[in-house]
Amino acid sequence: MKNTVVIIIAIAVLVVSFFIFTNTPLFLKGYSVAKTGFGEISGPLLRIIGKPAEFASYMVNNYIGLVRTNRENADLRNKLGKLQMENQKIPQLEHENKRLKTILSLMEQRPKTMIAARVVGEDIKNWFKCIILDKGKNSGIMIKMPVITPSGLVGQVVETDRWVTKVMVINDTNSSVDVYVEGRNTRGILEGTGQTVLKLKYIRKNDEIEIGDKLITSGKDGIYPKGLAAGIVTTVNRGKPGIFSEIEVMPFNNFNILEEVLVLKK
Numbered sequence: 001m002k003n004t005v006v007i008i009i010a011i012a013v014l015v016v017s018f019f020i021f022t023n024t025p026l027f028l029k030g031y032s033v034a035k036t037g038f039g040e041i042s043g044p045l046l047r048i049i050g051k052p053a054e055f056a057s058y059m060v061n062n063y064i065g066l067v068r069t070n071r072e073n074a075d076l077r078n079k080l081g082k083l084q085m086e087n088q089k090i091p092q093l094e095h096e097n098k099r100l101k102t103i104l105s106l107m108e109q110r111p112k113t114m115i116a117a118r119v120v121g122e123d124i125k126n127w128f129k130c131i132i133l134d135k136g137k138n139s140g141i142m143i144k145m146p147v148i149t150p151s152g153l154v155g156q157v158v159e160t161d162r163w164v165t166k167v168m169v170i171n172d173t174n175s176s177v178d179v180y181v182e183g184r185n186t187r188g189i190l191e192g193t194g195q196t197v198l199k200l201k202y203i204r205k206n207d208e209i210e211i212g213d214k215l216i217t218s219g220k221d222g223i224y225p226k227g228l229a230a231g232i233v234t235t236v237n238r239g240k241p242g243i244f245s246e247i248e249v250m251p252f253n254n255f256n257i258l259e260e261v262l263v264l265k266k
Contacts, residue, residue, distance in 0.1 A: 112265075113264060113265050114262045114263065114264055114265065115135060115139050115140055115141060115262065115263040115265065116260060116261075116262055116263075117133040117134055117135040117139070117141075117165070117260070117261055117262075117263060118133065118134045118259065118260050118261075119131050119132070119133060119134075119258045119259060119260065119261060120132055120133065120134045120164070123166055129168065129169055129171070129172040129173075129192075129194065130158065130159075130166040130167055130168055130169070130172075131154075131155075131166070131167050131169060131255065131258060131261075132164055132165070132166055132167075133147075133164060133165040133166075133167060133261065133263070134163075134164060135163075135164070135165060135263075136160045136161050136162050136163045136164050136165050137160055137161060137162050138162050138163065140265065141157060141160050141165050141263050142157065142160065142266075143157050143158065143159070143160060144156055144157060144158075144223055144266075145157045145263050145264055145265065145266060146223060146224045146225065146228070146263075146264045147167045147261050147262070147263050147264070148228055148261065148262050148264060149253055149258065149260070149261055149262065151229070151252040151253050152228065152229035152230060152231070152251065152252030152253055153170055153177065153217065153224065153228045153229065153230045153231075153251070153252070153253070154167060154169055154170065154253055154255070154258065154261055155167045155168045155169040155170050155172070155175065156168055156175075156223055156224070157263065165263070167261070169192070169255045170190065170192055170198065170230070170251060171192040171193065171194065171195065171196065171197075171198055171251060171255060172192045172194065173191075173192050173193065173194045174192070175191065175192040176189050176190065176191050176192075176221070177189070177190040177191075177217060177221060177223075177224055177230055178190075178217065178218045178219075178220045178221035178224070179200070179215040179216060179217055179218055179230050180215070180216055180218045181208065181209050181213045181214070181215060181216075181233075182213065182214040182215070182216050183213075184208040184209065184213070185208065186203060186207045186208050186209050187218060188200045188201055188202045188203045188247075189201045189202055190215060190230055190231065190249060196250070196251075197234065197248045197249065197250055198231055198248070198249040198250075198251060199246075199247065199248065199249070200215065200233070200247040200248075200249050201244065201247075202244060203244060203245050203247055204243055204244060204245070205238045205243065205244065205245050207245070209233060209236060209245070209247065210233065210236065211233055211234060211235065211236055212232065212233060213232070213233045214229065214231075214232055214233075215229075215230040215231050215232070215233065215249060216228065216229060216230060217230055225264065229252050230249070230251065230252070231249040231250055231251040231252055232249065232250050232252070233247060233248075233249055234248050234249060234250045235247065235248040
């Protein structure tokens with residue numbers, strides 16, 4: 001039975017091939033109709049089959065575009081962040097530049113009498129409240145040398161080695177500075193309190209002194225030369241019992257944020 005079917009199929013193929021190669025009109029017409037019908041049926045079918053492929057291509061292209069957009073957005077955010085950081089640095093650099101120019105100008109006014117140093121730390125564990133400088137004996141710094149900034153008095157050197165120096169600031173409780181009131185015949189001792197403000201002592205109640213007066217070193221304590229700005233009077237209390245007024249003074253320097261200082265040679 002199987003052999004009969006195979007023989008029939010083989011004969012049919014041979015007949016169809018004969019009509020095709022001999023250009024038989026009747027067969028060609030039928031073949032054309034069949035071909036056209038197959039095209040009309042297969043065309044929509046192929047379009048339907050092709051839709052998922054088009055959709056997949058669309059999704060892939062959109063995904064690639066989205067990835068590219070996200071990458072570009074990330075790059076833009078990074079660039080924006082860097083620009084913002086640079087813009088934040090500009091005022092700091094301008095402030096530092098101005099500060100260094102002021103120190104340089106002060107050194108030029110008194111050449112070979114000052115040593116510029118940078119504040120690199122703070123030491124509050126010892127008896128003194130100190131700041132630490134990045135220069136020492138190798139730079140010519142010695143104990144009891146005064147330390148200043150262009151704004152005013154900082155303190156005095158209390159310890160130094162070859163490379164670093166410790167400076168006791170004037171708001172330390174062990175600090176005392178002989179000062180006078182600028183433009184007046186009033187003189188007293190400026191003492192540290194361990195706090196932000198200083199105390200001006202031994203000013204009699206009838207001495208000339210008012211809020212806003214500027215205090216200047218007198219040069220009579222053997223440590224600080226005359227004429228250094230020490231602070232400004234913020235309160236004057238003459239109502240306290242006794243012969244002396246209670247006076248508070250704000251130093252010109254903020255010792256918590258010092259960056260550079262000048263050490264005065266003796």
